[in-house]
Amino acid sequence: MNARADALARLFEAVHEGVLLGMLDSQGDTTEAANAHLKGMLGFPSDTPDHAFHPLAPERFVNPHDRQALVDRLMADHAITNHLVRMQRADLTPLWIEVTAHAEAMAGGAIRVEAVFRDVSERKQQDDETREIFHQLLQAEKMVALGQTISGVAHELNNPLATILSWSERLSQRPGLESSVRRGLEVIHAESQRAARVVHNLLTFARKRQTTRALVDVNRIVRETLALRAYEQQVGNVRIIDALASGLPRLFGDAHQLQQVLLNLIINAEQAMLAAHGGGVLVVRTWHDAQRDTVTLEINDDGPGVPEEHRAKIFEPFFTTKETRGTGLGLTVAYAIVQEHGGRIRLESTPGRGASFFVELPVGGVKTDAATPARVSQQAAGGGRVLLVEDEAPLAAALTDALVDAGYQVERAGNGEEALVKLSVHTFDAIVCDLKMPRLDGRAFYRRLAAGWPPLATRVVFVTGDVAGTDTEAFLEQTGCRWLAKPFRLGELLQIVRTVTRK
Numbered sequence: 001m002n003a004r005a006d007a008l009a010r011l012f013e014a015v016h017e018g019v020l021l022g023m024l025d026s027q028g029d030t031t032e033a034a035n036a037h038l039k040g041m042l043g044f045p046s047d048t049p050d051h052a053f054h055p056l057a058p059e060r061f062v063n064p065h066d067r068q069a070l071v072d073r074l075m076a077d078h079a080i081t082n083h084l085v086r087m088q089r090a091d092l093t094p095l096w097i098e099v100t101a102h103a104e105a106m107a108g109g110a111i112r113v114e115a116v117f118r119d120v121s122e123r124k125q126q127d128d129e130t131r132e133i134f135h136q137l138l139q140a141e142k143m144v145a146l147g148q149t150i151s152g153v154a155h156e157l158n159n160p161l162a163t164i165l166s167w168s169e170r171l172s173q174r175p176g177l178e179s180s181v182r183r184g185l186e187v188i189h190a191e192s193q194r195a196a197r198v199v200h201n202l203l204t205f206a207r208k209r210q211t212t213r214a215l216v217d218v219n220r221i222v223r224e225t226l227a228l229r230a231y232e233q234q235v236g237n238v239r240i241i242d243a244l245a246s247g248l249p250r251l252f253g254d255a256h257q258l259q260q261v262l263l264n265l266i267i268n269a270e271q272a273m274l275a276a277h278g279g280g281v282l283v284v285r286t287w288h289d290a291q292r293d294t295v296t297l298e299i300n301d302d303g304p305g306v307p308e309e310h311r312a313k314i315f316e317p318f319f320t321t322k323e324t325r326g327t328g329l330g331l332t333v334a335y336a337i338v339q340e341h342g343g344r345i346r347l348e349s350t351p352g353r354g355a356s357f358f359v360e361l362p363v364g365g366v367k368t369d370a371a372t373p374a375r376v377s378q379q380a381a382g383g384g385r386v387l388l389v390e391d392e393a394p395l396a397a398a399l400t401d402a403l404v405d406a407g408y409q410v411e412r413a414g415n416g417e418e419a420l421v422k423l424s425v426h427t428f429d430a431i432v433c434d435l436k437m438p439r440l441d442g443r444a445f446y447r448r449l450a451a452g453w454p455p456l457a458t459r460v461v462f463v464t465g466d467v468a469g470t471d472t473e474a475f476l477e478q479t480g481c482r483w484l485a486k487p488f489r490l491g492e493l494l495q496i497v498r499t500v501t502r503k
Contacts, residue, residue, distance in 0.1 A: 018117030020055055025110040026071055029056040041119050043089030055117070062086040062094055074103040074111055084120070096124040154199045158465030159392045161199065162487035164192045166398035169490050196487045215250040216258065218286055218295050225262045226284065237279025238270050245287045248295055249363045257337045264330040265299040265357050272303035272355070293363045300356040306349040314347055384429035384501040385409045389419045389445065391437040399432065402490045403497070416440025420448060428456060429501040432493070435464040435472065443475055459500040463488070
């Protein structure tokens with residue numbers, strides 16, 4: 001009998017799980033026996049006396065409600081299997097424990113417990129990371145689908161916007177207009193430009209715009225951006241805590257785009273704090289993760305936080321909790337820019353305790369995009385014959401009138417096929433051509449033009465509402481032709497036409 005008891009005692013101590021025999025009630029616990037593995041798991045010396053070891057005491061639980069839930073289940077069901085609970089060691093560091101136990105009711109409301117404890121912290125961390133990756137993939141797929149849809153919608157909006165802007169610009173320049181008419185045209189033009197900026201933001205989200213990349217200093221961008229907001233922060237009772245790490249490596253990125261990300265996050269935080277309690281503290285941190293070779297920027301506010309139900313939608317277009325201001329595109333654009341830089345943006349928030357946005361950017365290895373075409377000043381054009389290939393009749397009419405007023409002779413074609421017919425009859429000094437058209441589009445027309453009229457192929461000016469998508473960008477770069485993104489100013493078009501007709 002003694003040999004069997006000795007064998008059980010050795011097994012009790014040798015098993016690589018925590019084992020507990022004891023009593024438990026709603027107030028505390030009493031240990032009859034606990035093996036060394038359980039004591040070590042919870043951060044106690046292995047020679048701690050059993051009577052002084054209380055693994056199920058209230059202070060061993062991160063959340064006291066978890067302990068009460070464990071007690072209630074044991075009292076109700078008399079057994080639990082792989083019950084997951086967050087506990088803490090003697091030094092208060094947290095860990096995840098799976099408890100499998102059998103319970104027997106005793107007098108006075110207590111229960112006798114025989115339990116096995118398993119430390120599953122590493123597995124829980126892996127599960128959480130896997131779940132996070134899964135959610136990131138879902139978010140990425142959702143954003144890709146939204147981007148494709150938005151790109152098409154933005155293209156369709158750019159054409160009428162280009163028409164409205166062109167006509168309002170032309171009409172406002174007519175002499176002898178009544179002041180009220182001129183003011184109305186100016187309002188139409190200004191509101192159209194406002195709509196164009198919204199479309200521009202949508203295209204940024206859809207990754208349909210070009211960037212100019214260079215080595216940039218993140219801390220410098222942060223300080224310049226904070227300087228832009230200094231007055232608003234002062235009058236809004238927003239205090240800034242600068243926790244920027246020194247010696248950060250420079251990134252290869254677009255400084256203007258990264259400043260836009262930072263501005264969107266800062267303004268979002270300011271508005272949240274002002275709405276919650278009329279001001280607050282904004283903490284801006286940067287640091288370098290040498291192991292991952294990333295620079296992280298954190299924007300932390302002490303506002304109301306982001307509710308759980310809003311976090312999954314926080315980066316989606318047009319999602320906003322603001323009643324009177326905001327288009328719901330700020331965080332969407334920030335998400336797109338960070339993704340375009342090969343980075344990641346994420347949110348951590350506890351309701352009532354503020355929110356932190358983390359922007360992680362790779363130090364190296366980001367592919368550069370083609371440079372944005374140079375802007376041109378508005379100058380008068382001068383003589384020559386121009387072929388205008390544009391399927392949007394109202395826009396074509398506005399552009400034709402502008403070119404004629406500038407001294408050009410203009411022939412119009414509604415698509416590439418009509419343009420080829422006119423090329424066989426007339427000679428031209430320049431061609432203004434849309435990219436997206438029915439029957440024969442701008443790309444196919446250009447290939448036919450380059451094969452049949454090579455010198456004229458160098459005098460094409462493309463106009464497009466489908467700005468700088470991957471295929472479009474590659475095509476424009478390959479042709480070497482000048483191009484304008486719809487909507488554009490008439491003066492820009494006239495200046496470029498003037499330049500190409502002088503080649």
